[in-house]
Amino acid sequence: MTILCYPNIPSQYSVLHKIAELKKWIITNNPKDHFDVVVNWEDTTYRTHDDQLRELAERVHVVNLGCADISKQRVDRIHNEVFGYGVVVDPLTYKGPIVQKADKNAAHDGSIIDGPISLKERDEAIAQGMMFSCLLNNEAGEFVQDIRVPIFSAEIPFCYLKYRPIATRFSNANSHVELRDKTDALSEEELELIVLFCKKAGFFPAQWDPKLGIHVT
Numbered sequence: 001m002t003i004l005c006y007p008n009i010p011s012q013y014s015v016l017h018k019i020a021e022l023k024k025w026i027i028t029n030n031p032k033d034h035f036d037v038v039v040n041w042e043d044t045t046y047r048t049h050d051d052q053l054r055e056l057a058e059r060v061h062v063v064n065l066g067c068a069d070i071s072k073q074r075v076d077r078i079h080n081e082v083f084g085y086g087v088v089v090d091p092l093t094y095k096g097p098i099v100q101k102a103d104k105n106a107a108h109d110g111s112i113i114d115g116p117i118s119l120k121e122r123d124e125a126i127a128q129g130m131m132f133s134c135l136l137n138n139e140a141g142e143f144v145q146d147i148r149v150p151i152f153s154a155e156i157p158f159c160y161l162k163y164r165p166i167a168t169r170f171s172n173a174n175s176h177v178e179l180r181d182k183t184d185a186l187s188e189e190e191l192e193l194i195v196l197f198c199k200k201a202g203f204f205p206a207q208w209d210p211k212l213g214i215h216v217t
Contacts, residue, residue, distance in 0.1 A: 002026040004035035006053060008042050015150070016041070031056060040064040045071050045104040066202025071103050073131055075201070082197045087133040091117045091125075097135040100125055101170070110170035144169040147185050154195050154204065159185040 003020060009029045010017040016039070020027050028035065031052055040053060040062050047068040057065055073088060080086035091098055094115040101110035112135060125132075138144045143163040149156055161178045164171060182191060198204060 001036045002028060002034055004031060004033065004038045004056075005029050005041035006031060006038065006056065007050070010041055011043070038062045040067075045069070064203060066204070068202070070105050070201075072101070072105070072133070073103055076133070078197060078200050082193050082200060087136065089115070089132055089134050091115050091122050091132040092119060094132075094134070099133045099135050100130050101133070102129050103131040104129060106172075108170055108172050139166060142166065143175060149182075149186070149194055151195070151198055151203070154199070156182050156191055156194065158182055161185065 001023075003016075003025055005016070005027055006029050009027060010020075012018075017027065019025075029041075038056055038060055040047065040049075041064070042048070049065075049068065053062070053065070056062055076086040076088045089098060091100075091113075096115055098113050098115040098117075099110050100113050101107065115132075122132075138146065140163065142165065144166055146162040146164075148160050148162060150158070150160075159180050159182050161180055162174045163176050163178075164174050186194070
């Protein structure tokens, strides 16, 4: 099988690249090549849709096409809508540990500060592209634990748990990873809400509707 990833080729560190390598699938970013599946792949927080991508979307389903913004604050807004709570806090009034980190995706630059903070500190941080969230308690012994949930067209096949030392909780270097059955890691309700979250975020295949001028999932 050949996957058209447009406009970018996934890096060798991405899960998609590793799956394709294991399955012996071909990845191309040339729309003129033969392809079986199209994925809107752009390694950035805010995606741009050029004419080539729009042309593809007029005739085939494009995975991730409906998701052009994966900033942390947008993710939190959708999470709040679906789950009924979020993690973003007002650092001027929140009392306790606050995580200050870049609003853009995959920066791994989080730091813990004590809230509340001053107006000047908040404005300086926002000017640098930072946002503020409460500190989630994901400690598991001497590690912190992240639950990663792969999802394929509304299907969640399994989950995997990533562990890092508490001292380096915001890094991307894991001490070890465990594969788990999805129901061992999350409840049935949580799994259903995750699917709904992904739908609202625009992660599922979408097609461009020229009459409506929108992407329809």
